[in-house]
Amino acid sequence: MTENSTIQTNCRFCGYQCGIIATVKDGRVTKVKPDPSRFPYDGMIMRGCRRWPMITTVMDHPQRINYPLKRVGERGSGQWERISWEQALDEIGEKLQSLKDKFGPEMLATSIGGPHTTFWPLHRFMSLFGSANNMGIGQICWNPGIWVNTLTYGWPIDMELDPENTGCAILWGVNPAESDNSLFWRTVLEFSRTKKPLIVVDPRYTRTAEQATLWLPVRPGTDIVLALGFLHVIVKKKLYNQEFVQKWCHGFDRLAEHLTPYTPSYVEKITGIKAENVIEAAHLFAGNSPATLYSGRGIDQLGVNSLPTHRALAILRAITGNVDVPGTSHLSEMPDFIPELDLELSEPFAATNPKHLGKDKLKLQSYAGYAKVREQTMKHNKRLPMRYLTSAHPNQVWQAMLTGDPYPIRSMIVMASNPLLTQADTQLVHKALKSLDLLVVLELFKTPTAMLADYILPSAGALERPLLETKAGVANIAYGGDQAVEPYYERRPDFYFWKELGIRLGQEKDWPWDTYRDSLEASLSPLGLTWDEFSMTGLYSQENRYFKYEELDPNGFPVGFATVSGKVEVYSELLKEIGDDPLPRSKKLPESSKDFPLLLMSGARFQPYYASSYHQLEKFRTSHPEPIVEMSLDTANRLGLEEGCSVWVETERGKARFITKIVPMCEDTVSVEYGWWYPEMSAAEPELGGLWFSNANVLTSGDFETSDSLVGTWTYNGIPCRVEKTK
Numbered sequence: 001m002t003e004n005s006t007i008q009t010n011c012r013f014c015g016y017q018c019g020i021i022a023t024v025k026d027g028r029v030t031k032v033k034p035d036p037s038r039f040p041y042d043g044m045i046m047r048g049c050r051r052w053p054m055i056t057t058v059m060d061h062p063q064r065i066n067y068p069l070k071r072v073g074e075r076g077s078g079q080w081e082r083i084s085w086e087q088a089l090d091e092i093g094e095k096l097q098s099l100k101d102k103f104g105p106e107m108l109a110t111s112i113g114g115p116h117t118t119f120w121p122l123h124r125f126m127s128l129f130g131s132a133n134n135m136g137i138g139q140i141c142w143n144p145g146i147w148v149n150t151l152t153y154g155w156p157i158d159m160e161l162d163p164e165n166t167g168c169a170i171l172w173g174v175n176p177a178e179s180d181n182s183l184f185w186r187t188v189l190e191f192s193r194t195k196k197p198l199i200v201v202d203p204r205y206t207r208t209a210e211q212a213t214l215w216l217p218v219r220p221g222t223d224i225v226l227a228l229g230f231l232h233v234i235v236k237k238k239l240y241n242q243e244f245v246q247k248w249c250h251g252f253d254r255l256a257e258h259l260t261p262y263t264p265s266y267v268e269k270i271t272g273i274k275a276e277n278v279i280e281a282a283h284l285f286a287g288n289s290p291a292t293l294y295s296g297r298g299i300d301q302l303g304v305n306s307l308p309t310h311r312a313l314a315i316l317r318a319i320t321g322n323v324d325v326p327g328t329s330h331l332s333e334m335p336d337f338i339p340e341l342d343l344e345l346s347e348p349f350a351a352t353n354p355k356h357l358g359k360d361k362l363k364l365q366s367y368a369g370y371a372k373v374r375e376q377t378m379k380h381n382k383r384l385p386m387r388y389l390t391s392a393h394p395n396q397v398w399q400a401m402l403t404g405d406p407y408p409i410r411s412m413i414v415m416a417s418n419p420l421l422t423q424a425d426t427q428l429v430h431k432a433l434k435s436l437d438l439l440v441v442l443e444l445f446k447t448p449t450a451m452l453a454d455y456i457l458p459s460a461g462a463l464e465r466p467l468l469e470t471k472a473g474v475a476n477i478a479y480g481g482d483q484a485v486e487p488y489y490e491r492r493p494d495f496y497f498w499k500e501l502g503i504r505l506g507q508e509k510d511w512p513w514d515t516y517r518d519s520l521e522a523s524l525s526p527l528g529l530t531w532d533e534f535s536m537t538g539l540y541s542q543e544n545r546y547f548k549y550e551e552l553d554p555n556g557f558p559v560g561f562a563t564v565s566g567k568v569e570v571y572s573e574l575l576k577e578i579g580d581d582p583l584p585r586s587k588k589l590p591e592s593s594k595d596f597p598l599l600l601m602s603g604a605r606f607q608p609y610y611a612s613s614y615h616q617l618e619k620f621r622t623s624h625p626e627p628i629v630e631m632s633l634d635t636a637n638r639l640g641l642e643e644g645c646s647v648w649v650e651t652e653r654g655k656a657r658f659i660t661k662i663v664p665m666c667e668d669t670v671s672v673e674y675g676w677w678y679p680e681m682s683a684a685e686p687e688l689g690g691l692w693f694s695n696a697n698v699l700t701s702g703d704f705e706t707s708d709s710l711v712g713t714w715t716y717n718g719i720p721c722r723v724e725k726t727k
């Protein structure tokens, strides 16, 4: 690098990866500023975002991991020695080989989390090693919607909100004011200024709800009933798009019959939403096409009701004619570049009939489920990402570690995730991780999970590695850019770890690229672009095409949708075939009890933190120092609590401490922030960085038996709890 050069690169402090211009001197980033020339830039985003100004601080934070560390004392004792990468890789490789010889390749599990790094090298390594046991958080983050939209429309959709064109928007269980603060949120603000109907369905009066023309504070977990109520009104009053329904919807009559009981007054009883508001919302959505409907983790985290709720929402879009229409939703296309699916070597691995945990138990999130759905998507020559949609159920992984059933899992490699804060049931995760023969963590910081490791390896973070974002290969868009500097100290891109470990385990011929950058360049090769050419604009995309189902195939017939019937499946033939309900119906709804009289939501996002990240930053801690529990004034009064008091929130799994905040929200419901720990506390047992104080996941359960039987979705919202003042 030359002195004082400026480099176009990307932030990666959330999933957006905005363009950044870095000033670099002597291999160090001295200054960063937004890059107005690069996708996905927006001046307002950068003005609203509090994270990118912290890039240089995070790049050289005193608590960053800079060298490979090996545990020297007891597990969790906080005693480490610095070793070389070669020693770390050699030792980890040898240990894995000996465990594999003893227990089989499936004894290795991996853990991933949100969109922080590139995951395909991990999956490629696992395919070659022979283990299907990667786990993440897909079951409660995106997978329910991806599966359901594919069942219903033949492929996942990208939602669209166009302030000019969109006539009405529903934001359902999503709070971009805190979770996004980026392009989507700016567009919501712009849309709200048009005064067109904006409906927010959320038990809490969020800053997103403040923008709404109609706020519907649904009782947590009862959304399925509300959605069926909307459908009831729309069908009964014939507000649906009759042409689209007649031509393109399969099973409408059976739906109409199914909706009979969901009258507005019944819906009011179950959901707490007034009957007149149910009627009003249904009229607004159906009467203002093109209309759009976004959903978020509020819906993905409803356990057995997530899938049926997504189905009802998918049907709502369909019968109002809002599928693959500008300003509503876009059925995306396969990429022109090499999809992650192929880089992962998933298909050849699946053909080896791997010993997948819960193999025959989950009807969709399994190799068998994937194969069934693939038969449909292949009608349009499309393939969903595979390892993500077949990832193991975390609860089964913890159980296999502890009990050896159905076979032992003895080692885990954790990359870019912090399961002790972000997976359900911290006590169980803690016990399981402590029982392992080998725990390796690839990290930027010494997280509570890393504190339990045998080896912590220093990852290169934002600006230290090139970046290519490809939406997991479900859309024809790639964006990104080059690194600004070589990684500081002995940090390495995660790719380096997987490749080097692979080489030590006989995978040499399957890692043909020298560097991470080379591998990214190779994945773009079908575009005829070199990495440098790509980096100049940092974007590859094609103009969206809409109404694709009307396009004609070579025989002159409309191509339709990639489903069993070739239409939008209001009535799902595939669900029927695999023994599930073809129409959306509520399963067990959340219920409080005498001991636990309130319902808990355990995952509200809040700025400026991101899950369990950035709690090291003094500036952030000063602006938001305490973990918050929100509740309504009436609920607080009934409990004898006032704003600012310290309380225990307790469920049947455990208890954690929060500070009360009064906000308008559903009665008898409380919402806690998630991700809280205290990096300034001792990095050893028993404190483990203050892990046990205010960690929302001490309160949650991810039990496999009570999870949804199609995808394995567990419950983070609508958990029975009680709240009392701390002494």
Ligand SMILES: Nc1nc2c(c(=O)[nH]1)N[C@H]1C(S)=C(S)[C@@H](COP(=O)(O)OP(=O)(O)OC[C@H]3O[C@@H](n4cnc5c(=O)[nH]c(N)nc54)[C@H](O)[C@@H]3O)O[C@H]1N2
Residues within 6 Å of the ligand: 014, 114, 115, 141, 172, 173, 174, 175, 176, 178, 179, 180, 201, 202, 203, 204, 206, 218, 219, 220, 221, 222, 223, 295, 296, 297, 298, 299, 302, 601, 603, 604, 605, 606, 607, 608, 609, 610, 611, 612, 671, 717, 718
């Ligand atoms: N600041 C910040 N931003 C983030 C993250 C972060 O940790 N911090 N995480 C990132 C990640 S990984 C993700 S997946 C996205 C998630 O982005 P969002 O989906 O916007 O995330 P949440 O804050 O969980 O929003 C869900 C909303 O659903 C509501 N809700 C809870 N239960 C129910 C219910 O039963 N019904 C309905 N209708 N609503 C309910 C909550 O009150 C909340 O306002 O955010 C990303 N952005």
Ligand SMILES: Nc1nc2c(c(=O)[nH]1)N[C@H]1C(S)=C(S)[C@@H](COP(=O)(O)OP(=O)(O)OC[C@H]3O[C@@H](n4cnc5c(=O)[nH]c(N)nc54)[C@H](O)[C@@H]3O)O[C@H]1N2
Residues within 6 Å of the ligand: 112, 113, 114, 115, 116, 117, 137, 140, 141, 297, 301, 415, 416, 417, 418, 419, 421, 422, 423, 424, 442, 443, 444, 445, 447, 459, 460, 461, 462, 494, 602, 603, 604, 610, 611, 612, 613, 674, 675, 696, 697, 700, 716
């Ligand atoms: N109770 C409850 N629990 C939840 C949720 C909830 O709503 N409620 N939401 C869930 C959801 S949607 C999600 S996505 C998960 C998020 O779960 P996680 O992804 O586990 O959460 P993060 O705190 O973002 O952890 C990411 C870690 O990756 C590290 N990291 C960042 N960049 C890199 C990199 O390039 N390489 C490596 N190796 N490490 C890196 C960071 O330092 C950080 O420690 O949490 C889930 N857990």
Ligand code: SF4
Residues within 6 Å of the ligand: 011, 012, 013, 014, 015, 016, 017, 018, 045, 046, 049, 050, 051, 052, 181, 182
């Ligand atoms: S929104 Fe902020 S944190 Fe996210 S990528 Fe853009 S600049 Fe970084």
Ligand SMILES: [Mo]
Residues within 6 Å of the ligand: 114, 141
């Ligand atoms: Mo997520």
